Amino acid sequence: MTRQDAGTLATVLQQQALPSPPNTTTQAQSITTQAQPSSLLSQWFQDSGTNLEAETSAPETIPSLHHVPQQSPSGPIILPVGPTPSPQSDQLAPWADDEQLVNLYYLNFHSSHPILLPRSWYWKNQYPRYLKAVVQLIGGHFCPTASRDSLRERVEQELDHVGQETPERVQAQLLYAVYLFAQHHSRQGQQVLDSAIESALNLGMHRQEFAAAHAGSLTVLEESMRRTWYELYVTDGCVAALQRKSTFKTNTVTARVLLPCDDIIYEDGMCFMPATLDDFHDNVFADEEHVFSSFCYRIEAVRLLGRVLTITGTQGVHRDLVQAADNALAAFIHHLPRSKSEAEIVSTFGEVDELMFQTHTIIQYSTILLHFPRGDLVSLDPLSQHVPGANNTKLLCPCNRQHVHSIKAIEASKTISMLAALRAPVQRHSPFFVYPLALAAVVQLAIGAIHAKSLSGCLEQHSDKIKLMLGVLKTMGRHWAAAESVLRVVKKMACAVFRDGRRAAESSPALRRDEAMDNCVDVCPQILPHGEWLDTVHVLQLSELMGHDNAWLGDYVSHFS
Structure with a gap:
């Protein structure tokens, strides 16, 4: 169906029923009006057998909507006859x-x-x-x-x-x-x-x-x-x-529910021919690419997240399972239609496709969950090991590819920060965006801690990413308490990484910052030895917010207390 045909169909449907204003006193009686099918609709569906x-x-x-389908013992769903009992509204205001x-x-x-x-x-x-x-x-x-x-x-x-x-x-x-x-x-x-x-x-x-x-x-x-x-x-x-x-x-x-349509079709009330899950999964091998709704890609992203969860935090996972999950995540990005790519989720009018925004976030979140615990960002060095998940590294990945896992986790955190940087109303993002954002911040803090020790010139880049994430969390915190809680914790961790690192940089002429750095969020550098900075960081709270297993972390914190 072309967009022009869709617009024509929308006009026909909108002429049949206009929204009624809210009734603040009593509920009006339902009035049903039967409309005659237009010639356009008749022509469109003349070969489909559709009841126009x-x-x-x-x-x-x-x-x-109180007429609820009942399921018979044999399985088919039937609609009840007559109205169903209403709730005890007489007991309410x-x-x-x-x-x-x-x-x-x-x-x-x-x-x-x-x-x-x-x-x-x-x-x-x-x-x-x-x-x-x-x-x-x-x-x-x-x-x-x-x-x-x-x-x-x-x-x-x-x-x-x-x-x-x-x-x-x-x-x-x-x-x-x-x-x-x-x-x-x-x-x-x-x-x-x-x-x-x-x-x-x-x-x-x-x-x-x-x-x-x-x-x-x-x-x-x-x-x-x-x-x-x-x-x-x-x-x-x-x-x-x-x-x-x-x-x-x-x-x-086992669910075989037909897939959702695009929002523009939904808004116009024209959801006539939904696709199936088989249609979606077989599309990869089709001769001609079919573009599905953003909701469909979001569903697939969560399915891949589920695959990652089955091997996350588990010892003794075979590397082939990890590689298979990584392949699936990478393949998902490659097979996205151009219109659903990260670069295209913002329209020419500046509107963000929120469902594709979530889709890309979930894929990058899954990538961090898969690779960060298996990487070598957090080592036994006191300067860099105070990040949740550090102690899982050698247990989860006894191999020589830890640096590859770290690189993939870092790249995923960068992508999440780029999504956070989109010029869009932050309050329209799902509240669940808080948690991928927090985990991406942890990855940036981990690499920032390493660069703070080495006095690398790219420390300010990590600081800028953290300040961006803190800003998004601050804005979301005006509406959602979870964002406000995460903001407080990430700020304290960031202080432990960037503040002392900034002092170290200022002591080095080659890496001295502009005075404008003093106006930045007072967040962190050079990690103090023996975990002194950890004393002021609610690392257990942050770990719990992001879903880390706190069993090992409790022992880890007590080791430095």
Whole structure:
């Protein structure tokens, strides 16, 4: 379908239904209007056997999503007849929509986690109160006048009164889990995420037929259901990497859900012909390259992350497994279409493709997780060994290729810093960007510590990268507590690396810096012997935030205490 045809189809659909304004008092009765198929649509689908009346019907108000598919013992999914019981809303305070918070949600958060219906459809859809509460809670974190505590209390109250497992409940819990991790409430976030995954599996959302059975003929709702399952998969994988698990639940499930479409198609409500996982994986060997949606490449990046996690932090891993994972990560980058490459994720209008931004970040994050523990950046030298993960080096890679692992980890950290340097609204990045950014900072601190000792002239380059990462964390910290926590820890580690290194450089005429260096973030150089700088660094806290195994690190810190 060409972009011109897509635009024409969008015009037809938009003429059939315009978004209704928010109702802050009562919910209006659903009014369904049947539209006649246009000649253009008839011509487009004349050979496809598509039911045009079903595809082009755009109701003024989307039917309630409370009609939850039930699964029979034999497996097929059927829709229940009649309305399902509503939550005990009589026990809750009266509900009032806040259009400003909803708009802030869609402006700053939706593009990174796009599972709900497009903004133009939001007010037409009778989303349940508990899902609306989560939307307004997240939107409230981008509004300085919003009462965040009150919004969170409202979410807790609404979710406590949800008894039945529904797709909307899965969506609400998924978004709330992301929020909790962003606020550094990891334990509760994991519980909410586990509950969302369990409900999704019970509903059968991992089955290919679920989306169509639940949505009827409304293709935009089908797409929302598909996106919800894959967003569970992505979130589960990112959390597993954060906590350094060897696997994650959704990665062990056989799911054949059709792949999400591009956001521009989703926004126009024209998700007619979704691709399959087989289509995506077979594309590498096809004669003609097919460009898939950014969401698809993001899913594949998490799948590769899962492969890395299975061999991360494990002793005795055969080098062939490490090489195979490395090959897969490198091949992914080479096979990306030009339009999805790192250089193309910013449009000519300056808009960032947030899903491809995440995709590239996840690939580089996976590369660091794979190579940094196996490299030789952190040795037994007191000047450079105080970085989380140092003691794993010789255990994980008893070979003579440690310098190669280090180079790959350094290059991956550089790429993450380049992504962080994009001139884009930082608050629109996923909160999960905090953790790859923190790990990239650790790699830069490791190489910076080595260069501080050798009085290398490139120390300032590492300092600039760290200051960039600190700046991004500072901006994200205005909205998410996890970023603020990581910022404090990375600052203290950076001080231990660059401050003393700067003093050493100033004592050398050849490497003396400009006075402007005094205006920089007071972050670190030459590591003091016997781990003196470690006394002021919450290295265990940073290690935990990034998912490092603290068992060895606790012994390591106690050794210098």
